[in-house]
Amino acid sequence: MALSEFELIERFFSHIGHPREDVLLGVGDDCALVQVPAGENLAVSVDTLVEGVHFYAGTDPEKLGHKALAVNLSDLAAMGAIPAWATLALTLPESDSEWLKSFMRGFSALANRHRVQLVGGDTTRGALSVTIQVHGFVPPGKALTRDAARAGERIGITGTLGDAGLALQQMAGGRLPEKWLRERLEAPSPRLAAGLALRDLATSAIDVSDGLLADLGHICARSRVGARLELWNLPLSHEVDEHIKMSGDWSLPLTAGDDYELCFTVPPDSCRQIEAALGGIEERVAWIGVVEKDPGIRCLNADGRQIEAGQGGYQHFQSAK
């Protein structure tokens, strides 16, 4: 049976996530009322996922609920912020309580894990899309922005690159990826603990959503620097490594995107400290290049030759060239 909008909200949006004392009024009034701790700045980010653009029609709603929150939490991670609250604007072709129940299960599990409470929501009818806004705390002056990378610094990255792209490529070719690989695409883990550990050590950070070249490119543009990438140092899973060896094509780790690893810059003498800090939270770190004065990103092969790599990265509106 179809439900009214208000029944939907009441039933599925109330009491979602970790109940927090700083939420004075949650879902169900004109606004939510929340309280930012004294002395903290508020970090805010919003992201939309659209069916057919950011995820396949028919994607498991539980996975989608996880991923829609994860990509937003990833933005907080890239700022070094601690997550607190989320709002959810869901546009659905029809009110389907089984679908919603499953979506909220995925959303809630991740929200609980990171002590996030859902404080507001809106449901509308239309083509399926999910807009989530997240809020987190960061002490004044401590946020990891994109504009403070300096020439001579090392470029670091968490995890491995290109797995989500490989999973997508296999699925586009009609092949079902292995479970772990599919999880990398459908259920990414926001690197929140890493962002927190980097807060006092890194000079800049970004999460890799649109591809390494595009996202490192944002740091370079904002900081008015360039970068040299050492391809032999890129952290790759066995599968992505094999794919590159067979095809000679580096686009998976460089431009495919959807990895949600953190890319950051650090003064060379802080590398050991960062390895220790990330080791403490069992987060893998690789040093993949150096910040340089000249604008642009240069990709070097193991034999020192510069290779041509697409400068693109995933964009929702491709430039007409």
Added chain:
Amino acid sequence: MALSEFELIERFFSHIGHPREDVLLGVGDDCALVQVPAGENLAVSVDTLVEGVHFYAGTDPEKLGHKALAVNLSDLAAMGAIPAWATLALTLPESDSEWLKSFMRGFSALANRHRVQLVGGDTTRGALSVTIQVHGFVPPGKALTRDAARAGERIGITGTLGDAGLALQQMAGGRLPEKWLRERLEAPSPRLAAGLALRDLATSAIDVSDGLLADLGHICARSRVGARLELWNLPLSHEVDEHIKMSGDWSLPLTAGDDYELCFTVPPDSCRQIEAALGGIEERVAWIGVVEKDPGIRCLNADGRQIEAGQGGYQHFQSAK
């Protein structure tokens, strides 16, 4: 020429609205960074408008930019909150810089009027929809919630009811409404000054977005009370009054919605004070009924008879009955 997503954001989302000192980092990084004044609570609300559901295809983008922000600011007004920041998630079928320029013009004009700064945005490709989240400040314990109406209190309303519904009805019938009437539908004014004036005097408030019966119904449900509405006291424009006289149909002011007036409850001995407070900001106020102990809303005609009025109000997912 089509623009890349980043060029779109840079060009249209930067420096939008009133520049505020409490915005430490605006559009263009992983998150925005903002600062809530010491001792204030943060009010947060999110609303989505979908083409074909909340507005006609081909709606003037400047009007849409205004309305999408206005319906969100209206939620802050209904809490008695002072607006501060907004984020904007735009899903567009194509990147059309003329459309965007016009949309942002409508958004900016209203944002500037209420000293709101745009601090974050996301653009995605898909069926046209607009999701805006607004943030505002309200002192602890001062917010106008929906749960504190008490039997015996008077029910007040700002402005007039049913104009937006009449405009929509005329447009659906292929007729172009008069300019002022069309403005009531396409460019509603959020009653922010009224919300602020009501903050210390009203016991509860809501904005009329889904229709008076539905929205007053939310106050009644949350406060566990009912209401008696005196139809002869409903504030109506000449045109809506004529329409009711001719048709005998009260649905425009009762269930059509999209009015964005404030409906509120007050102890009887505060009515004069409220009239004085709203008079000071040139806001019309009408007393349209009484809060009662029995649940449900009863609509009384001028001769004291109870009339049957649809309990609905606009819902995005109609119940299957």
